[in-house]
Amino acid sequence: MSKSFLARNPSVLIFIGALAAFTLSITVMSEAFGVGMVSTSMVKTLGMTLCLCLIALAMDIVWGYCGILSLGHFAFFALGGYMIGMWLMYARTADVVIAAQANAALPPTEQELTDAIAVQIFGVVGGDSFPWMWAFSDSLFAQLLLVVLVPGLLALVFGWLAFRSRVTGVYLSILTQAMTLALSLYLFQNDTGLRGNNGLSGLQNLPGVEAGQDVTSVWFLWASAAALALAYLFCAWMMSGKFGNVVRGIRDDEPRVRFLGYSVEGYKLFVFTVSACIAGIAGALYYPQAGIINPDELAPLASIYLAVWVAIGGRGRLYGAVIGAATVSLLSTWFTGGRAPDVNLGFYTIQWVDWWTVLLGVGFVLVTLFAPKGLGGLVDYIVRKDRA
């Protein structure tokens, strides 16, 4: 037991090594920094995939380790995206407005500038001033803080109410679905301050950065990889010791943990909130790569997909969640992106854009039936030497 944490968990080092190798090789093959074998849009897709792996990690610690099937994690993800999106949009619009007024005969007053920026941003929903929630949008630091604080606070309040009332199992899952749906419907309204169904757009343009998309896409790939590596390290550390044992105990036998004197609600709340913060960070890295965020991103279906990824990858093991999210979301991009060849059966042509969800559903059923531990469980077969 005196061995260091990393020595006891070789999979962590293997994972981070593989992630670093992946990121490096993509960089070497990118258009901006390498031979140009991988297109900029592909770099973005891969960077976004890493963010999806990150939220899968967050999902795994609540579901796979603590047994809370949250079907509302994309609410936290999207909130993280909105928080960083507010700064990106404000700062870029401010740059544009200031540049446009630079040649005006009279230099504009502070108020005129603010109004002009507000009209630029909110004209589309008929607004001409900044709503209260944009109070800190001019400060990158504040918005970065909010990326973690807003999802964390929502999870804290929601979790406190739900766990304290001992809502568990499928009832809790339904509540989380309701949460993300309610938030989504709320944001769809034009007067909520986040531009309704237009969402926030143009997020791929970093204010004050001259470099093109080919360069920034690689930056974001690295940032996403670094966040994933750090979160992986943190989650593995958190779940490796006694804390992890208590949390797994809650998953397997909640009353037992309670009668051992542990406040189960406190632990659930802790894990749920940490998970929401990680999801927020994932979203904050994802949407600048996607370029746009709108309330559709909080649709209940997205969070259900997340659970499917983690189940296919293998819950209760961190690399399982990552493998599942990467595999399924990349396959999804491929099949629905129109690049998968249609299958002509003579009497019917299978077009993958429509049939991908069927394939995913069948895959989910097959994994549940024949590999309950998910794709990550296959690793067990490879590392069987010690069980001879």
Place this chain on the structure above:
Amino acid sequence: MSALLELSGVSVTFDGFRAINNLSFQIGEPELRAIIGPNGAGKTTFMDIVTGKTRPDEGRVIWGDRSVSLLSMSEAQIARAGIGRKFQRPTVFEDQTVADNLMVALKKERGPLSVLFYKPEKSDLERVEELAQEIGLSDHLATQSGILSHGQKQWLEIGMLLAQEPRLLLVDEPAAGMSGEERDHTTEILREAARTRAVVVVEHDMDFVRKLDCKVTVLHEGSVLAEGSLDHVTANQRVIDVYLGR
């Protein structure tokens, strides 16, 4: 001897059924006590009340030197106050090793943050080994507890209770499904535990109760029917009626 746990006038009704009916009852420290009674006598409900799982409709449950009421405390708070409970079915964390199970149960800070930054000290590891010795699982410290035998799981659970260092141990049918040899070992563990603390054993099996050789409380329809040595209570005509009349 002052009472460690005192129930007075406790009643619970489930959908019109009176599971516990004006129950009054005391446990001293140290003491080994067996509670027997036919099915539906309220044995398990009694444990549920003491451990905070069920709230009684009326009555008082007073605990410890400072006579605090257990009724306003959560299960976890009651457990931390020093009441350990063993369930009828062995409930250990099957996914984890014997050592991990014991380590989780060790009497330590229980808050999420202090557990997150917890590092096992040498004394903790020694205590785990000592406990494993006591319950006869020294050779299985690194074993996944899910693959232990039924009896071994029961002992592990008792070991986890001992690790909590409770002042009162509530044990629900520890000998159920055990072989003769395993029963003897269980008796030994319980009697040893009762040297320094209060142990309450709920049991069906008269032979096992006889082996425990302790004061017996007979419950019937949610209240105390008789109390005393096993020979004393089995000679009681009302007890005979209740047990044989069914």
